[in-house]
Amino acid sequence: xxxxxxxxxxxxxxxxxxxxxxxxxxxxxxxxxxxxxxxxxxxxxxxxxxxxxxxxxxxxxxxxxxxxxxxxxxxxxxxxxxxxxxxxxxxxxxxxxxxxxxxxxxxxxxxxxxxxxxxxxxxxxxxxxxxxxxxxxxxxxxxxxxxxxxxxxxxxxxxxxxxxxxxxxxxxxxxxxxxxxxxxxxxxxxxxxxxxxxxxxxxxxxxxxxxxxxxxxxxxxxxxxxxxxxxxxxxxxxxxxxxxxxxxxxxxxxxxxxxxxxxxxxxxxxxxxxxxxxxxxxxxxxxxxxxxxxxxxxxxxxxxxxxxxxxxxxxxxxxxxxxxxxxxxxxxxxxxxxxxxxxxxxxxxxxxxxxxxxxxxxxxxxxxxxxxxxxxxxxxxxxxx
Numbered sequence: 001x002x003x004x005x006x007x008x009x010x011x012x013x014x015x016x017x018x019x020x021x022x023x024x025x026x027x028x029x030x031x032x033x034x035x036x037x038x039x040x041x042x043x044x045x046x047x048x049x050x051x052x053x054x055x056x057x058x059x060x061x062x063x064x065x066x067x068x069x070x071x072x073x074x075x076x077x078x079x080x081x082x083x084x085x086x087x088x089x090x091x092x093x094x095x096x097x098x099x100x101x102x103x104x105x106x107x108x109x110x111x112x113x114x115x116x117x118x119x120x121x122x123x124x125x126x127x128x129x130x131x132x133x134x135x136x137x138x139x140x141x142x143x144x145x146x147x148x149x150x151x152x153x154x155x156x157x158x159x160x161x162x163x164x165x166x167x168x169x170x171x172x173x174x175x176x177x178x179x180x181x182x183x184x185x186x187x188x189x190x191x192x193x194x195x196x197x198x199x200x201x202x203x204x205x206x207x208x209x210x211x212x213x214x215x216x217x218x219x220x221x222x223x224x225x226x227x228x229x230x231x232x233x234x235x236x237x238x239x240x241x242x243x244x245x246x247x248x249x250x251x252x253x254x255x256x257x258x259x260x261x262x263x264x265x266x267x268x269x270x271x272x273x274x275x276x277x278x279x280x281x282x283x284x285x286x287x288x289x290x291x292x293x294x295x296x297x298x299x300x301x302x303x304x305x306x307x308x309x310x311x312x313x314x315x316x317x318x319x320x321x322x323x324x325x326x327x328x329x330x331x332x333x334x335x336x337x338x339x340x341x342x343x344x345x346x347x348x349x350x351x352x353x354x355x356x357x358x359x360x361x362x363x364x365x366x367x368x369x370x371x372x373x374x375x376x377x378x379x380x381x382x383x384x385x
Contacts, residue, residue, distance in 0.1 A: 061110030085247035217326030261363035
């Protein structure tokens with residue numbers, strides 16, 4: 001049956017040749033495209049090759065992957081910046097440099113198959129980090145995401161029809177177990193203010209920053225991005241984040257910008273920080289600046305945190321793991337939807353969550369739970385009802 005006008009050509013399976021085949025014609029020139037991949041995936045790849053030729057796209061499948069990877073990274077940087085920063089581009093570049101480029105740098109794109117790409121992930125699975133630990137499942141998933149994004153970019157430029165949708169993460173890949181501090185360490189953090197400097201015990205300049213991090217569950221970038229005007233009438237507004245490159249961004253996700261109703265003890269931590277700045281004569285837009293009044297970096301804050309933990313005998317955890325601590329300790333008795341509101345995670349796509357908004361009742365519930373947990377940790381007796 002002849003094909004109708006404007007109808008996309010369809011590939012057909014040739015059992016005797018064990019491949020898909022499609023024949024198309026353009027401007028009096030006939031071409032045949034084939035694909036040996038079985039199933040619907042092979043049919044799609046075969047048809048995509050034909051469609052790309054009909055669209056007039058130029059395929060240079062002999063181009064070396066190293067050249068294409070460099071061009072891809074350059075484009076990532078070109079379209080990054082602004083409110084999102086270059087974090088995604090820098091992460092992708094690092095993954096490409098360490099895991100992808102060494103495996104396919106000198107390969108022609110036409111020689112790259114899904115099996116070759118799976119080999120990149122399998123090889124990374126066998127590597128060890130500096131601490132002799134294997135790469136985590138999350139790292140392998142990030143590698144897979146970058147591979148798929150790169151191949152998608154190649155498809156968008158008419159360079160390949162490969163769709164590596166079946167890339168697998170090895171079953172033995174282990175998820176990273178996040179460390180947290182427990183109630184006894186939280187009590188110490190909320191009570192002990194000293195750190196070690198030059199062999200002398202002194203008040204830690206960033207003590208309120210650590211306390212604020214564990215009491216509210218902020219990301220480190222959100223913590224150093226806080227400004228003095230972000231807390232109004234007992235409500236904290238998360239408006240920005242500062243990444244590890246020192247770039248001011250709109251936050252990690254769409255839900256990162258949020259408002260958090262503060263319990264009395266959380267408000268007291270903010271007030272203590274403002275009083276500390278006043279006594280030090282620091283006039284700065286930043287809530288947790290350096291001792292000179294400049295904006296702090298994540299690196300500066302973390303170095304100070306390491307010294308504080310060592311001085312006070314607190315098990316070593318990262319600042320990001322103080323966020324995990326909040327979820328595990330303070331958010332333990334909180335409904336899931338309220339936890340998500342505080343930490344800025346995405347909501348389930350239901351009508352209520354998608355179109356609903358936080359209510360005063362939600363704020364009151366969060367405040368009550370937080371104040372109760374704080375009292376438990378600090379051993380404060382609550383008045384009987």
